[in-house]
Amino acid sequence: xxxxxxxxxxxxxxxxxxxxxxxxxxxxxxxxxxxxxxxxxxxxxxxxxxxxxxxxxxxxxxxxxxxxxxxxxxxxxxxxxxxxxxxxxxxxxxxxxxxxxxxxxxxxxxxxxxxxxxxxxxxxxxxxxxxxxxxxxxxxxxxxxxxxxxxxxxxxxxxxxxxxxxxxxxxxxxxxxxxxxxxxxxxxxxxxxxxxxxxxxxxxxxxxxxxxxxxxxxxxxxxxxxxxxxxxxxxxxxxxxxxxxxxxxxxxxxxxxxxxxxxxxxxxxxxxxxxxxxxxxxxxxxxxxxxxxxxxxxxxxxxxxxxxxxxxxxxxxxxxxxxxxxxxxxxxxxxxxxxxxxxxxxxxxxxxxxxxxxxxxxxxxxxxxxxxxxxxxxxxxxxxxxxxxxxxxxxxxxxxxxxxxxxxxxxxxxxxxxxxxxxxxxxxxxxxxxxxxxxxxxxxxxxxxxxxxxxxxxxxxxxxxxxxxxxxxxxxxxxxxxxxxxxxxxxxxxxxxxxxxxxxxxxxxxxxxxxxxxxxxxxx
Numbered sequence: 001x002x003x004x005x006x007x008x009x010x011x012x013x014x015x016x017x018x019x020x021x022x023x024x025x026x027x028x029x030x031x032x033x034x035x036x037x038x039x040x041x042x043x044x045x046x047x048x049x050x051x052x053x054x055x056x057x058x059x060x061x062x063x064x065x066x067x068x069x070x071x072x073x074x075x076x077x078x079x080x081x082x083x084x085x086x087x088x089x090x091x092x093x094x095x096x097x098x099x100x101x102x103x104x105x106x107x108x109x110x111x112x113x114x115x116x117x118x119x120x121x122x123x124x125x126x127x128x129x130x131x132x133x134x135x136x137x138x139x140x141x142x143x144x145x146x147x148x149x150x151x152x153x154x155x156x157x158x159x160x161x162x163x164x165x166x167x168x169x170x171x172x173x174x175x176x177x178x179x180x181x182x183x184x185x186x187x188x189x190x191x192x193x194x195x196x197x198x199x200x201x202x203x204x205x206x207x208x209x210x211x212x213x214x215x216x217x218x219x220x221x222x223x224x225x226x227x228x229x230x231x232x233x234x235x236x237x238x239x240x241x242x243x244x245x246x247x248x249x250x251x252x253x254x255x256x257x258x259x260x261x262x263x264x265x266x267x268x269x270x271x272x273x274x275x276x277x278x279x280x281x282x283x284x285x286x287x288x289x290x291x292x293x294x295x296x297x298x299x300x301x302x303x304x305x306x307x308x309x310x311x312x313x314x315x316x317x318x319x320x321x322x323x324x325x326x327x328x329x330x331x332x333x334x335x336x337x338x339x340x341x342x343x344x345x346x347x348x349x350x351x352x353x354x355x356x357x358x359x360x361x362x363x364x365x366x367x368x369x370x371x372x373x374x375x376x377x378x379x380x381x382x383x384x385x386x387x388x389x390x391x392x393x394x395x396x397x398x399x400x401x402x403x404x405x406x407x408x409x410x411x412x413x414x415x416x417x418x419x420x421x422x423x424x425x426x427x428x429x430x431x432x433x434x435x436x437x438x439x440x441x442x443x444x445x446x447x448x449x450x451x452x453x454x455x456x457x458x459x460x461x462x463x464x465x466x467x468x469x470x471x472x473x474x475x476x477x478x479x480x481x482x483x484x485x486x487x488x489x490x491x492x493x494x495x496x497x498x499x500x501x502x503x504x505x506x507x508x509x510x511x512x513x514x515x516x517x518x519x520x521x522x523x524x
Contacts (some may be wrong), residue, residue: 003199004420005029005152007410010159010226011205013043014134014396015378017141018096019203019410022395024150026411031197032145033186034155034287035206039142042207042222042379043396046134047261047331050097050396052105052127053090054115061271072292072391074518075201078384084365084405084510085385088399092404093127101140104129118266118392119290127392131261131331134396158491159206159225160185160194162233162374168426179234181373182420185428189491194428198420201373201410204230204361205403208379208504213354214454217246217259223495224502226380230361231501236370239359240502240509241520242388243299245459246355247271247296250335250348251311257353258335260314262392265289270315271300279303279312280389289514294389294519297352297419301459304351320344352459356395358386358519359509367406371431375410377402388518434488442492445480449473449503457510462524465479466511473503 007023009016012034020032034040068088070077097103098113105127108114119418129136145151162184166174183198206226210218231237248264248271249257265271270278271289283299284291287311291299300312316325325343326333336343367375378399385398424430454470477500484497516522 002195002197004200005031006200007031008197008199008202009033009205010184010202011035011041011207011378011380012038012142012145012203013041013378013399014137014141015399016203016205016401017145018400019205019377019407020145020151021141021148021152022404022407023411024148026408028150028411028414030151031199032151032153032203033157033159034198035158035225037155038145038153039138041138042218043399044135044138045217045259046221046396046416047131047259048118048263049116049126049133049393050093050137050400051125051393052093052098052113052115054123054125058115058123058125061371064122065090065125068120069121069391069394070387074328074389075389076387076517080365080383083140085166085394085401088154089226089401090125092401093397097137097140099499102146103137103140105136105307106130116263116266118262119296120287120292120391123154126263126266127233130265131263131371132144135471137396154186156189156427158187158189158494159229160187160281160489162202162229163196163198163425164233164371165425167233169424169427171424174424176481179371181233181371182425184229187489187491187494192489194489196425196428198422200414200420201375203367203406203410204380205377205378205399206380207395208357209499210354210357212449212503212506213458215249215257215351216354217249217257218354223499225495225498226376227360228498228501230369230374231381231505233371233374235374236362237360238362238382241449241513242358242386242518243354243506244258244293244356244390244519245297245352245354247293247300248314248350249353250509251351252339252349254309257351259355260332260335260348260350261329263341264314264316264329264332269505270316270318271296272313272315273303273307274309274313274379290469290489292389293392294521297459298521300350302521307510311351314350315347316343330433339458344374356390358382358388358390363402363406365405366409367402368409375406377406388520397406430489435486437490437493439492441483442496445476445496447500448476449499453503453506457507459521461510461520461522463511463514463522464524470504472498473507476500477504490512
């Protein structure tokens with residue numbers, strides 16, 4: 001077991017880095033764990049932007065922002081969380097990201113961030129750095145984390161499990177104690193060793209689970225590690241049926257999907273079918289392409305089903321007439337050009353793809369979970385902000401705000417409490433004669449998980465499909481768990497174990513909820 005620190009932060013995206021920086025500023029000793037190199041996070045993949053302060057002439061207000069969030073959330077938002085974000089979030093975005101860290105948001109003529117529009121927002125309030133906003137934010141956060149004297153960064157370590165009492169206690173009489181988190185077991189792929197990282201408080205910021213779906217805008221590292229670990233530790237998990245699909249991912253047969261930012265439609269891009277017809281009027285005539293993401297994704301799905309086509313198209317001609325596409329959307333243009341497409345002259349083929357997980361480990365307004373000693377922030381957490389469907393550009397802001405609030409609450413809780421006793425906690429035990437990990441078996445199992453979720457628990461669902469998927473993955477789950485206990489540890493095996501558990505959480509939640517709401521849509 002390692003020496004005990006004040007705060008162990010698992011995950012190094014916007015939520016994890018923000019939490020680490022805030023706790024360190026308050027004088028806490030912090031260990032920040034990154035699954036890959038620092039900076040290799042889902043935050044870096046975010047293109048569109050983050051909600052900031054709109055200029056006074058825009059007519060924006062916290063009340064208007066709150067109404068937009070609740071409208072997208074389909075009546076399932078936690079109102080207190082919405083109010084906190086609407087009141088505090090945009091101010092924090094400006095003061096911390098722009099003024100303190102110097103995130104290079106695109107500026108207007110007055111030298112302040114120049115907000116743009118996005119779907120389902122009633123004001124131009126989205127701060128952006130071209131179409132690579134997440135990368136700009138992550139770069140600034142990573143630099144600040146590395147420079148802070150109170151933060152130790154640990155890279156390329158995988159979460160195995162949370163260390164909890166009484167689960168990992170040697171004394172049998174501790175069975176009567178309430179569950180408490182004391183840190184985490186971490187696996188180092190370079191050495192093949194597992195270490196126990198002890199902490200007085202632990203904050204999960206491990207991101208989402210988009211890789212569980214065959215078509216996704218997420219990186220392969222988004223396998224639900226933190227959600228699975230929290231579930232195994234008995235934390236309360238909610239809203240797992242609400243998986244949001246982004247309407248516009250670049251379609252190239254046989255290749256991973258590339259996100260095409262919401263800002264394209266915010267600035268006026270059209271969705272059209274192969275005939276060049278704008279079809280959103282048939283599904284959402286009032287808001288057209290600027291309807292909430294679940295509405296647009298289902299409209300595209302239905303259009304594809306009706307026509308038999310493999311994709312629809314995004315037409316940038318309305319933008320090209322008034323914007324320099326290469327200057328405003330360099331990431332999008334580069335992705336299209338890599339596929340031999342010229343958006344100045346051609347429509348871009350697009351399909352929906354799994355994008356964001358609206359459920360997660362339930363937390364309160366200060367990031368506390370149902371387990372003592374454990375906090376959570378970012379996509380792994382469920383604050384109730386998103387309800388049944390996330391409003392565009394709220395996710396980065398939620399990670400920032402709850403990273404701050406969780407860190408502040410964790411540091412406040414430190415006063416007068418004893419450190420965990422390493423002598424009362426069991427060491428990690430490897431199998432006596434581990435079998436080698438067969439990559440072909442792992443690849444095959446992942447293929448079954450990802451295709452099953454995409455086909456049976458995707459944009460449109462039925463009870464029969466969900467029941468079939470649950471049965472198919474039930475046996476696989478037992479096989480993977482046995483494999484995990486018998487084989488030598490690897491990152492791939494740990495991710496597979498997390499993935500199958502999270503897939504079953506999604507299926508069970510979707511099967512138990514017969515009501516279509518937000519991004520959970522059942523045709524039966």
